[in-house]
Amino acid sequence: MKSFAFSLFVAAAALAAAGRALPARAAVEDSLVEVLVTFQEYDPFLPWQKRQPDQREGYGVVVGDGLVFTTESLVRNQTLVELRRAGRGEKIAARLVMADCRLDCALLRFDTAAPAAGGLTAVPVAETIPPDAQVAIVQLDETRRPQRGDGRVVQIAVKDLPHAPHGALTFSVLTELNVGRAGAPVFHGGKLAGVLIAYSRQDRIGAMLPHNTLARFVADAQTEPYEGVAWAGFVWKELVDPAKRAYLRAPDDGRGVQIMTCLPGTGAAEALRPGDVVLSWDGRDIDNLGFYDDPDYGRLNLAYLIMGRRRPGDKVPVRLLRDGREREADVRLARWSDDDALIPENTARERPEYLLEGGLLLRELTGRYLQSHGPEWMNRVDSRLTSLYLTSRLAPERPGDRIVILAAVLPDPINVGYQHFGNMVVTRVNGRPVSNMRDVFKIAGEDGMLKALTLRTVAVDLVLDAEQMEAANTRLERQYRVSARSYRREPAPGDSR
């Protein structure tokens, strides 16, 4: 009898909590959609063609007139995005407005005039939620009816995103609801508190992209130009070791982290130096592990202080220690861009730029390309490329520098003797140095073709017969069914490269 009473009590408490967190039933049903994605990635090894198309399913939530918020990893490489309402069969076509892999955020637009879209209504996004907020998570059950579960925010921290190697502010939500797909909306006080981007069945913890990240992205995505996430362009390391602190004459109060790398072209490269100790950033003290006291979330990683409330273009005051002396500096923030790296990750799996001439396939090295060699890629890819990725990924000598590689050679009479080369670093094309594919295209354009290729530490150039080239290219296109011998991305406006 006692235990019965107890469980009744728990049920009542849960109901009360859900009642507080959720908006009216109709509002939930009218804002939740399934997101059905067909996606197809370009083949990393034969970049003119695509791999098998496949499907992914997740959730989205209506956040504005004809606008649905969902996760970037869900719509990655999408060829078709469709929405479907709870309990309904009709699919509503949607198009991608903006996706940002840095935050795992995506915004979709659908035609509000579509018959099946009638009644879809935006849910308001919460402006703030308490750090230990009681929340309600909504997803669809097997019969595709809304299913609610209670949850509680148990942690707020900067964590690596589940589908990208980038840190972002993440709320951990403890819930009994077995969340099956990404994008499930989370409510608090009748408003949208965030969406779940991952769920661990074992820990019963969902990773939630919070309301503020979401709201800012939605606003940004609707305004030209897209502003994106701010960053300063440096890599730092904790500074705990007492011997090292004494050596650097760092203060005894436990403040400060050490700058390791400053990316060329960024605000960090202008104002900071490797070895500098950052004591405070934007008016807040940084401890020796890189944490600061956030006004909203308490102890938080420096990464959020840099990007959380600031915008690209802002200048932030920094107090630092250099050569044992404290000094002030202003650091310019810019939009975080994967393209700043010597070896971009290409998390979004965009089509790579490439040139196939005489069967020689040239492209830039990316994290995605390396990982395409399989989970054991570090054991399979040449150790030189692995080493470059592990140590120099964020250290181009000049902005826009990349590693150009001869990825492979498609065998043809014009390239006999060279067919065993693959994944080699290219230093020169037609005798002129190349730092990225842009250089390659420029030289190949000016000279009319690729005549000679210099590989790193190979003293003999790979020479191609100019007279045979046209016939060879035609033959290669036919034999290997190459639909396009090159792909060049349109330079973005203001792209300095």
Added chain:
Amino acid sequence: MMKSTVNPAFALALALALAAADTATAGLAVPFQTARRSVVKIHVTKQEDDYSLPWQGGRMMNGTGTGFIIGRRRILTNAHIVSNARFIQIQKDGDPRRYDAAVRFAGHDCDLATLEVADPSFFEGTTSLELAGALPRLSDTVTVLGYPMGGDRLSLTRGVVSRIDYSVYSHSGVDHHLVLQVDAAINPGNSGGPVLFRGRVVGLAFQGLAWAENIGYAIPVPVIRRFLDDIADGAYHGYQELGAATLELRNAALRRALGLPDSRSGVAVHYLDPFGCGAGRLEEGDVLLAIDGHDIADDGTIRLDGNGVLFAELLERKQWGEAIDLKVWRKGSAQSVSVPLTGPADPFGYRRIYDERPPYAILAGLVFAPLSRNYLETIKSSTSETNARRLLYFLTYAKIDGLCEGRDEFVVLTRRLPHPVNTYSESFLYGVVGTVNGTRVRNLREFNGALASPAGGFHVIRFEGMEDELIIGAEAAAAAAPRIMEAYAVPAPAYLGE
């Protein structure tokens, strides 16, 4: 090794079977009873050095192998049987006595060694096997004698020569030479045993393939002969490398770019190893036209005894101090280049090391040692440690990417013996040392020397490819040393080699 008691009746039957095989075996023109008097069993106690704890001896292992007498009181066997040996004894077939033996020469690059026995009575009643003048041909039936697992007494197996090819010699981990592949059973314990054709030695059984059946490998007679010729002057010098990486010239456009007339053929040198014999004699961009009078084809082969073989085959037959005559195409004309095969020792070749005490130096419980294949093999291949991954790059590209310039070896932070003085050094593990207290160090000895002059009370160590510096308080390090050495049973703070 597994020991088994042999049933006397069974052993007798086996002996009879062997005697019967004697006359029927094509591989044995000399009577089996003669051949068996030259094949001996080798009992070895080994201790492989533990490169992760370099100050102490590693695990002890007992094993057996085979050897055979080749005249002048020498016993030929595999280097891998007797490497890192602490105690060696030899037993003749049918003789219960064991004789103490010692390694006279070991060629780790060709996995061959000779042993000597001090007791002159050992050779009583023995015979010597003779080396064949030439390789057997494919499908020739050969006989393998040895002491494989599964019994104590001499065993005989037969098979045909199924392939003659270049293959890796797994003992050193890096060398490739000619091998004889036979389909006779070659099992652990067979190693070092003779492969006979018409009563003469055409090979020495040395390795098998773990995942394949009926593939056994033998070191063929030209490699054995080269080893014996090499040690004739009382020292083993090993194989000499030309150190020229070449590109085939099958591409007509490449031939034209190099200015090579249509009448010429050869391969283009695209990289010269600074430790190869060709360094200083050859130039990058040279086309190798001929070697010792043999024209080199555009695919790098020469005609030798009616067969097309890689031109490097001629180098395989040369001894240290000899020269090789090359004809090269350089800057539009043919030139003769004589390359003396007297290359310097190559510390960046990364053969597996045997019979050498591993050097190390310890600072504040951090163990530094030269990079070696032996050390790398102690690190789990599954490790995701960035620094450990990079060691493979240093090993592979030391010379090619010029990483070895200004160094005799790479000094690596190999492990941490945890103590409060080194608590914050985790991220430097497996790093390659660049400078110590402002000094670039060539080798472990210089590293150890640079520790004598800390700057401003700190040891400052910079590692290759890392922005971060390792800082160790000099006084704290000195104070911690006795406690660390006692706790981890380290007998000396450093061993820097002989």
